[in-house]
Every structure is written in structure tokens, then in C-alpha cells.
Amino acid sequence: MSDVYILGTDMIKFGRFPDRTVPQLGAEAAQLALDDAGLTIQDMEALCCGNLYQASAMVGQRILQEIGQTGVPVVNCSNACATGATAFREAWMSIKAGIYDLVLAVGVEQMGRGLLGGGGGGKGIPKEGLLGSATMPAVFAEAGMEHSRKYGTTFEQFAKVSEKNHHHSTMNPKARYQIETPLEEVMNSEMIAYPNTKLMCSVNVDGSAAAVLASEKKAAELGMDRAVRVRASVLTSDPWQERDLVMPDVNTCTRAAAKAAYEMAGVGPEDIDLVELHDCFATAEILHYENLGLCGDGEAGKMIDEGATALGGKIPVNASGGLLSKGHPLGATGIANIYEVTTHLRGEAGKRQVEGAKLGLTHVIGLGSACAIHVLEKVN
Amino acid sequence: MADEQTGPLPVVDFLKIPENGDPYLEGHKCTECGAIFLDTRSACSKCGARDKLEALKLSNRGTLYVYSIVHRSFPGIEVPYVSAIVDLDGGGTVKGNLINVDPDPEKIPMGMPVDVVFKDALGRKDKEGNSYLSYFFQPQKQSQ
Numbered sequence: 001m002s003d004v005y006i007l008g009t010d011m012i013k014f015g016r017f018p019d020r021t022v023p024q025l026g027a028e029a030a031q032l033a034l035d036d037a038g039l040t041i042q043d044m045e046a047l048c049c050g051n052l053y054q055a056s057a058m059v060g061q062r063i064l065q066e067i068g069q070t071g072v073p074v075v076n077c078s079n080a081c082a083t084g085a086t087a088f089r090e091a092w093m094s095i096k097a098g099i100y101d102l103v104l105a106v107g108v109e110q111m112g113r114g115l116l117g118g119g120g121g122g123k124g125i126p127k128e129g130l131l132g133s134a135t136m137p138a139v140f141a142e143a144g145m146e147h148s149r150k151y152g153t154t155f156e157q158f159a160k161v162s163e164k165n166h167h168h169s170t171m172n173p174k175a176r177y178q179i180e181t182p183l184e185e186v187m188n189s190e191m192i193a194y195p196n197t198k199l200m201c202s203v204n205v206d207g208s209a210a211a212v213l214a215s216e217k218k219a220a221e222l223g224m225d226r227a228v229r230v231r232a233s234v235l236t237s238d239p240w241q242e243r244d245l246v247m248p249d250v251n252t253c254t255r256a257a258a259k260a261a262y263e264m265a266g267v268g269p270e271d272i273d274l275v276e277l278h279d280c281f282a283t284a285e286i287l288h289y290e291n292l293g294l295c296g297d298g299e300a301g302k303m304i305d306e307g308a309t310a311l312g313g314k315i316p317v318n319a320s321g322g323l324l325s326k327g328h329p330l331g332a333t334g335i336a337n338i339y340e341v342t343t344h345l346r347g348e349a350g351k352r353q354v355e356g357a358k359l360g361l362t363h364v365i366g367l368g369s370a371c372a373i374h375v376l377e378k379v380n
Numbered sequence: 381m382a383d384e385q386t387g388p389l390p391v392v393d394f395l396k397i398p399e400n401g402d403p404y405l406e407g408h409k410c411t412e413c414g415a416i417f418l419d420t421r422s423a424c425s426k427c428g429a430r431d432k433l434e435a436l437k438l439s440n441r442g443t444l445y446v447y448s449i450v451h452r453s454f455p456g457i458e459v460p461y462v463s464a465i466v467d468l469d470g471g472g473t474v475k476g477n478l479i480n481v482d483p484d485p486e487k488i489p490m491g492m493p494v495d496v497v498f499k500d501a502l503g504r505k506d507k508e509g510n511s512y513l514s515y516f517f518q519p520q521k522q523s524q
Contacts, residue, residue: 108442115452115454122389125391125504125505126504128457129453129454129461129477130391130504131392131477132462132463132476133463135450137452141463142447142448146445148446149491191449192450193451193498194449195452196448240426242415242473243465243473245418247465320386
């Protein structure tokens with residue numbers, strides 16, 4: 001079966017855009033990606049759109065109302081924080097199946113403010129702060145504490161993730177923040193849910209990202225100079241676990257997805273040059289070093305201490321600044337990290353360029369849970 | 381009066397308040413594969429077996445698996461509190477507030493034995509003014 005290629009991709013600079021609509025934000029990324037591919041909306045045979053907070057409001061069709069209602073099939077999908085990656089994968093599958101040659105994937109989100117999760121609902125009385133916490137910072141704090149319990153991982157080691165990713169973002173003009181954030185500042189910022197301080201939580205921002213996917217035949221016809229090959233696309237949900245639903249499990253579904261993705265791509269973690277993974281909280285990044293096989297179980301703390309995942313290290317992780325500093329517009333995140341890896345593979349990442357990058361991996365987790373992994377490869 | 385409250389309501393469906401006897405947490409166990417759940421399910425979510433879930437009285441003792449000390453929550457919710465995941469003796473995992481501890485990571489060892497205790501739901505009432513019975517975890521008293 002022939003491969004699928006990314007011919008164009010882009011994202012808007014993440015930020016707060018209260019005066020713009022979700023379709024307007026999505027339209028901007030869509031046009032940027034089309035321009036990057038040197039194609040037009042008339043060339044697209046389908047649109048896959050990812051958005052969470054307006055999941056019932058036909059965001060994909062409304063994007064076409066902004067940029068050209070060509071009458072092509074539109075799929076709107078919602079899959080928690082894996083929404084954008086799921087939209088990308090829907091596009092990939094439709095080309096892989098031989099149905100289309102050119103498909104546009106867009107992820108877009110306009111976020112509210114404040115804490116995610118645990119907002120109440122249900123019958124009776126509010127349970128937050130009564131039956132523990134369902135807020136995201138606490139849920140991922142507990143996931144981090146499981147790592148501490150097993151391996152002695154410290155608050156400082158978790159905090160170092162945030163220091164690193166904030167440093168990376170100073171080289172990314174499309175990140176929400178470009179501010180050096182020393183370790184002491186991370187550790188001394190407001191404690192939200194121990195061990196996650198405010199600067200160890202991802203940034204709530206609005207944003208959009210898009211990609212143009214093509215069949216091998218079409219990519220060959222249009223020219224592969226800047227094309228990137230999709231070597232693997234995998235989506236998993238969480239298998240049953242003993243502490244199911246009481247303690248959402250982001251590990252098992254990531255391990256299963258990583259194993260399947262490496263098999264599909266015919267490579268191992270040692271072949272990967274850079275990774276954009278789901279650092280929704282600093283604690284989460286530590287877990288995923290091991291889940292993705294970047295190091296052995298119990299070695300993630302050492303890995304962050306040694307700087308192995310910083311730019312210039314053995315395997316740079318979240319060169320974009322990650323969700324912690326670039327920002328996390330839920331539905332856009334999965335395509336924004338595909339944009340980031342593609343940009344490195346093309347050698348166009350400027351000051352944060354991972355030199356000689358040939359193979360990259362993207363990872364997102366939607367709590368509940370959905371895990372999507374893509375392995376991307378430089379063509380020329 | 382049929383709708384007049386005679387006692388507190390359970391905060392969740394898996395908290396049972398027998399007419400005679402002490403409150404307890406109830407799980408369901410799959411007789412096919414042994415998986416234990418809180419609440420009911422259409423079928424066993426581990427093995428998919430149908431009509432194999434049996435009600436099971438869960439233990440009032442367990443061990444602290446992991447926790448987070450929550451310092452920022454929604455408006456009106458008193459902080460800090462300790463959100464704890466507890467593995468009950470004999471099976472079943474429950475999330476709740478860990479009480480009667482200092483909210484200090486140095487003083488909350490993971491793996492410590494805890495009791496499940498039942499108390500009023502921090503004075504929270506529903507729109508009809510009903511009060512609720514909730515469950516909490518607290519460190520087990522050291523036996524002398």
C-alpha cells in the first residue's frame with residue numbers, strides 16, 4: 001500500500017483572540033497550510049476538522065464558509081485532547097483507503113479560562129473537594145505521584161520539564177510565551193495541585209493548525225521537495241485497568257500506541273530524532289519518556305536531570321515549547337505538534353532546529369482516554 | 381410525608397446506607413474474570429461478560445496509593461485538601477478526600493494504611509435542602 005505525505009502545514013501564533021470566531025481561527029490556519037502546499041481550497045477533496053468545545057456546531061462547514069464552500073465531504077471530530085490528531089488521522093485513513101488524493105485537516109480551539117475538569121454536573125451535590133479532585137492539574141499530579149511512588153521521582157525533576165520547555169519556546173515565534181523561566185521560578189510559582197505548580201500546567205490559549213495530506217501518486221505529481229512522509233498513524237483507547245475511572249490511565253494506551261507505531265514504521269525509539277509529546281502538565285512529560293520507550297522504566301528522572309531531552313541533547317522533546325509554553329488549544333494541539341515535527345524535518349525550524357532531523361514522533365493524549373501517535377519522515 | 385428526609389442521602393450511588401447497620405461502599409465483581417468496579421455496568425468492562433456482576437461489600441480499610449494536595453480549586457471550595465486514591469483491602473479502588481493529615485507531602489507517605497469513615501458531606505446540601513452522607517479516608521490509628 002502506498003504512503004501518505006504532508007505537502008503543506010502551518011499554525012497560527014497561539015494566543016487569546018476573544019474578538020474572533022472559531023471558524024475564523026480555523027480558516028486562517030487552513031489558508032496558511034494551503035499556501036504552504038501551493039494549493040487552493042478547490043484542490044481539496046475532503047476536509048477533516050477537529051474541535052472540542054463546539055463539537056455540535058459544524059465547525060468544518062463553517063470554515064469552508066470562510067474560505068470556499070466547494071461542497072466536499074466534511075467530517076467534524078471530537079476526541080478530547082487527541083481531537084486534532086484524530087482529524088489528521090481521519091484524513092490519512094481516507095487517502096490510505098484510496099478514496100481521495102488530497103485532504104485538508106484542520107484543528108482549532110477557542111478556550112475559556114481557568115481550571116479544566118471537575119466542574120460538577122451530575123445529580124445531588126458538587127463532588128469537587130469532597131470526593132477528592134477531578135481537576136486536570138490534580139489528576140495529572142496523581143499520575144506523577146504514581147511515578148514518584150515507584151521510582152522516587154522528585155518535585156524538582158518534574159519542575160525541570162517546565163524549565164526546559166519554557167526555554168525551548170524562547171526560540172519559537174509561534175509559541176504563546178517566549179520567556180525564560182528558571183527552575184526556582186517554576187518551583188516557587190503558585191502551587192495548584194502538588195506537585196504541579198502554575199508554571200507546570202499547560203497554557204490555556206486559542207489556536208489553530210492545519211495540514212494538507214496527499215497520496216503518493218499526487219505527491220509525486222506535485223513535487224516532493226518539502227514533502228514529509230507519514231510512516232505511522234495510530235490511535236488507541238484505554239484498556240481496562242484495576243484503578244479504571246478512579247485514576248485515568250494515560251500510560252497503557254500510550255505504550256500500546258507507541259508499540260504499534262514503531263511496528264508500523266519499522267523503526268525503534270532509538271531511530272527517532274525528535275519528539276513532540278503531550279506535556280499537558282510537567283508530571284505527564286516524565287511518564288511519557290518511558291511510555292514512548294525514550295528510556296527504560298524508572299530512568300525518566302535521570303533523563304531530565306542529564307538534559308537528554310533538551311535541544312542539543314540525545315533526543316530533544318518538545319522543541320516547540322510544548323503545551324506548557326507554546327500553549328494547549330485542545331482541538332488544535334494534535335496538528336500543531338505535527339506542524340512542529342514537519343518543520344524540523346524540512347530544516348526550517350530556525351534557532352530551535354534539531355540538526356539533521358530525519359525521523360520525528362508526535363504524541364497526544366485525550367483523557368478518557370485516546371492516544372494518537374504519528375511517526376513522520378523527511379523525504380528529501 | 382413520603383418525600384420528607386428522614387436521614388442523609390448517599391453522596392454517590394455506591395455508598396449504601398442500610399436501615400439497620402453501618403454505611404458501607406459497594407462494588408460489583410465479575411464472577412467470570414474477578415474484576416471489581418464501583419457502580420454498575422452493562423457488562424464487565426474487563427472481559428465483556430454479561431449478567432455476571434455481583435454486588436460486593438467493600439472493605440472499610442485500605443492503603444493510600446497516591447494523592448495530590450490541591451491548593452487551587454473552583455470558587456467556593458475550601459482549599460487545601462488532599463485528593464487521594466485508595467486501594468481497599470480485598471479489592472476496589474476509590475478516590476476521595478484524605479482527612480486528619482497535614483497537607484504536607486513530607487507527612488503523607490504513600491502506602492500508609494487508611495480507614496474509610498462516613499461523615500456529613502462538608503455541610504453541602506442540594507437545592508431541596510437535603511443533606512448528604514459522604515465517605516472520607518483517614519490514617520489508621522497506630523495500634524499500641
